[in-house]
Amino acid sequence: MKRHIVIWKDCEEDSSCIECRLDDSKDCMLWLTFSENLLSLAFYSVDENAYYFSIWFTNSKEKTIVWMANRDQPVNGKGSRISLLGDGSFVLTDVDGSTTWETNTSTTDVQRAELLNSGNLVLKDSSGKILWQSFDFPTDTLLPHQPFTKTKKLISRLGRGNYAAGYFNFIFDNDNVLRLMYDGPDISSVYWPNIDLDVFQNGRTNYNSSRIAVLDDMGRFLSSDGLDFSAFDSGFGVKRRLTIDYDGNLRLYSLNNGSGLWTITWEAIMQLCSVHGLCGKNGICVYSPEPKCSCPPGYEMADPSNWNKGCTPRFSRTCSQSQQVKFLKIQHVDFYGFDSSYNERISLESCKMKCLEDCQCQAFSYRLSGEGRCYTKAELFNGYKSPNFPGAIYLKLPLSIETSEAVILNGTNQTCNATESTTIIRSSSMYETRGKRVRWVYLYSFASVIGAIEMLFIVSGWWLLFRKHGVPEVAEEGYRVISSQFRKFTYVELKKATNNFKEELGKGASGTVYKGVLADERVVAVKKLEDAYQIEEVFWAEVSTIGKINHMNLVRMWGFCSESRHRLLVYEYVENQSLxxxxxxxxxxxxxxxxxxxxxxxxxxxxxxxxxxxxxxxxxxxxxxxxxxxxxxxxxxxxxxxxxxxxxxxxxxxxxxxxxxxxxxxxxxxxxxxxxxxxxxxxxxxxxxxxxxxxxxxxxxxxxxxxxxxxxxxxxxxxxxxxxxxxxxxxxxxxxxxxxxxxxxxxxxxxxxxxxxxxxxxxxxxxxxxxxxxxxxxxxxxxxxxxxxxxxxx
Known part of the structure; x- marks a missing residue:
């Protein structure tokens, strides 16, 4: 017995055009149901004759896909079908009858397929028990209440408009920590959280081996490794998704039902050039000012249509002693990893000699910040340019290669704009495309309610995740570290911290700044905004701007308070006051x-x-x-x-x-x-x-x-x-x-x-x-x- 869903000509993307048939009978039984106006399940067209069996948000402007059955193998536009077989398997077949995808369900008791309002496609038996679910096989997106465990991973798309599996993964690593990793054809490399810090310095713990995480209805993500973050529009009633985009960044999105556009309400990486593998082998990520890829002098794009393949040298590398070489300095550029040697407190000339003496050395990195650090490079991956990098890369090139003394990396080839501009509004912007102020409805309209519910989720979340596993003291310290990062404070907390706003540090047009000491003994500066016509705009400008950036030359914000008429901002305390x-x-x-x-x-x-x-x-x-x-x-x-x-x-x-x-x-x-x-x-x-x-x-x-x-x-x-x-x-x-x-x-x-x-x-x-x-x-x-x-x- 077969139950078919057939794709018909001229109406492939409209779920109402999908006909349910029991064998060849015209008596249609609705074996596949659809969630009401929220999500759709059908064949999705991405090319003239390429279709994917997919789930997408119905109200999103570009029909944003959250799951695909056959992301690496599209099917024909006419005659392809999804079938629920008598042995319980859910099978996708192409027009020639070949199997493209199937569930491998091992029971014959499967009675129906159903798309739940959560976005979970399930196969159920006669009693309603779930026998298979798409939540166990995510593609690049995690939905609220979709458990993320050690057996699952999110894999990015290959590129814009290309839904095949890409090279960027979001996974629980072997040490129980959630990480972002580039897993390309040439290398595998972890790039988030900060690779220069250890687990606990990153506010994580590797002591809990349960390896489970979840995104809740309020926009909060909670993980067993201590990763804890929330959407800027935290609150109920918003459709959200956590997606690893094809540029390698992990982002939390919220849907505006009115416009059908998505807002980025949290993201893992602020400086996109720190994503490994973004520009391929030998490529360099530059800000101009948006992140773009560039080939260094002496190199050219391997494939003009695909930066994943990086750059190839316009010369032959040999170990012949007769080949004369030179070194070309590129300021503020480095290639992360693949160091064939490392030396400290040596001169630039000594570092150059080490690279000359090593046939495999392709370049060397030398830090200008006084340490005299020398890194010789066997391969050139993960290249980036940043004015904050205190050094330079010295490329080893044949003397015959013509180069300019002043090296300019224009980055004219765009690579890493995360999503199509027509479908995205950045959450941190105070202005829409017409200059109108974004309404922060969900962030503070229900502040008191959210506070209570947040506490409930915190207590119940940690209890569920860790009660049965016994958390060591070191792990608990990790949780305290992460909880002390950017967060919402209560007015009572800040009133106590400032001793009832006793010690004034300064006063400006928007408010007064007071010195305070938090419960964890951090000294802070608390800015209390005065009543003014622009108070909301000033307040949310600071929260949305400095709350999501981190640089040693920018004041760090620890959190904010939004209760009733009170608007306060909590900063790090800076000893020597203003210039x-x-x-x-x-x-x-x-x-x-x-x-x-x-x-x-x-x-x-x-x-x-x-x-x-x-x-x-x-x-x-x-x-x-x-x-x-x-x-x-x-x-x-x-x-x-x-x-x-x-x-x-x-x-x-x-x-x-x-x-x-x-x-x-x-x-x-x-x-x-x-x-x-x-x-x-x-x-x-x-x-x-x-x-x-x-x-x-x-x-x-x-x-x-x-x-x-x-x-x-x-x-x-x-x-x-x-x-x-x-x-x-x-x-x-x-x-x-x-x-x-x-x-x-x-x-x-x-x-x-x-x-x-x-x-x-x-x-x-x-x-x-x-x-x-x-x-x-x-x-x-x-x-x-x-x-x-x-x-x-x-």
Whole structure:
């Protein structure tokens, strides 16, 4: 006995066109049922004559697939069928009768196939018992309440529009830890969580061998290894999916029922170039500013249509001693792994000799951060370029290969935009494509209810997962570590931590900052937003921006509080307060610290502009928003005015002018499109103030009337002196309080950068990553001795 579902011509994708037949009888019995308007199960067309038996979200704009039976072997568009056989097997056959996929069900008692509202396709017996389910065989997506265990893995698609199994996996590793791994034709390589940290430093534990994880209805993911995260729109009533995309990133999505578009509400990796295997062998991932792939000099794409195959050399490698070679330096580039040797505290020339003496060495990496670390490379995989990488790769090339001294990796070939732009709205953006503010309905409308339910899930989740397994103390410590990361605090917690908001650290336009100590003894700064018309916008701008980024030169946010009328933000405590308190007061900040602030803050802005998932424009860069830690390392703060732009979007609308007078770029007043160049302008003012030591944003008074700003006069005077070739121009430009204790080379570079940054023509302003590179090139100049006269004093 066979029960057939036949695909009919011209209506392949419409479930209503699927006819259920019992043998050849016209009496149709509904053996296959569909969940009401939420999910569909049918043949899905992806090409002219390629069909997949699939489950997809009915209301999503692009019919987003969450499961496929035959992802590696599509069937013909006419005559293909899915059959429930008498032996209980569910079988997909092509037009020629060949079996493409089957369930291998071992019982004859299978009575019906049913698609549950959860998205689970099940085979049931006469009593309703489930005998087989698609939840046990996921493809690239995990749905709420779908158990994820040690026997399961999520495997990415091969590419955009290509549903075949790709190379990126989400799995429980052999040590019980959830990981993302590239498993390609040439290598296998784990790239998440942070491969430079151990299990517990990553907030995980490998002591629980149950290996089980689940995504719940509220958008919270809970795992036995301690991985615990939630969607930004946490709450009931939202359709969600956890998907490993073809670019290797794991993302949690929420569906907007009205538009049919998906919102990214959590993702594992913020800097996509850290995904291994993304650009194939010899390829380099670069930010320009979106992540793209590029071939290094002397190499070309192996397959112009497929970056998975990487780059091939345009020369033959030989071990002949007669072949003359050279080394080409590519700044801020590294290839992770495949080190044939490692040496510490050796010179650049010694490192070069090690590669020359090794026939198999294809390049060497040398760190510029003072350690003298040398890594020779037997293979070139996992290449990436980042302005924050303190070193360079030196490619070993035949002398006959023509190369330019200035190596530019343009990354003109796009590789890793996660999903089609027509189907995605980034959750972290405050603006839709028309500039309207996203409504954060599910995040705080039911805050009190969510808090109670969250606690219920936490208690019941840990009890169910670990009660029977006996968790060691070390594992419990791992859970405490992960629970101390970004989270929602209660108002009572923060009131107690701040001793009823007793110690005030500072006050700004949006609120007051207080010092506090959390229950785990972390010292924090708690920002209490005042009642204002833009309080919600400022609050959620900070939460959605800084809550999901992590960089040493950006203030770390630990969490937030949203209860009733209370809106509070919890940051790390930064010891030395803001830059303005050291630069414009009696505290004379030394030159070493000034250069450190210039370089560090440029790195932070470069990360925001070029390496984040979104382009983040801070919009209010000024000394008050640059905090200094105990080592005078800068940390950019106050993201309340931040603008986030979707990649590929030209949207630049603002509801009002933003920023601080004196640091605002001209395009604000001229009503021009707002881009990251407004931050570059503000940074230019700050870096010139670091050199001069005064407020350049102030106005100069002549005859009792405002004539021009200090900035305009400073730039005009410096340009004139340089044009007239005055030898002592830099001494006149530098803060006289330093008494000549500064690096002339560094000061000249800072002035040069600052002047170019404040150019009225924004197209002539440099990018932040080029500023980082320029400053790093003079970082190792002769350091100024730090004395009691020129070090920051209190």
């Amino acid at each position: 303005d308190k050291h630069l414009f007061s009696g505290n004379v900040l030394g030159w070493k610290e000034r250069f450190k602030v210039a370089l560090g803050s440029s790195k932070g802005l470069a990360y925001l502009h070029h390496e984040c998932l979104e382009w983040v424009t801070h919009c209010d860069v000024k000394p008050e928003n640059i905090l200094l830690d105990g080592e005078f390392e800068p940390k950019i703060s106050d993201f309340g005015l931040a603008k986030l732009s979707q990649r590929g979007s030209n949207n630049s609308e603002f509801s009002r002018i933003r920023g601080t007078k004196g640091y605002m770029a001209p395009e604000w007043a001229l009503n021009l499109p707002i881009t990251a160049k407004v931050d570059v302008y503000s940074y230019g003012v700050v870096i010139l103030e670091l050199v001069k030591g005064i407020r350049l944003s102030s106005w100069v008074l002549e005859d009792g009337e405002e004539q021009e700003t200090e900035l305009t006069r400073f730039v005009r005077v410096v340009k004139r002196k340089i044009h007239c070739e005055e030898a002592a121009w830099i001494e006149d430009a530098v803060d006289i309080r330093l008494n000549g204790q500064f690096s002339r080379i560094q000061a000249e570079k800072m002035v040069e950068i600052g002047i170019s940054c404040v150019d009225e023509d924004r197209s002539k302003r440099p990018t932040m990553d080029s500023i980082v590179q320029a400053l790093m090139e003079c970082e190792d100049e002769v350091k100024v001795p730090i004395t009691s006269e020129n070090r920051g004093r209190t």
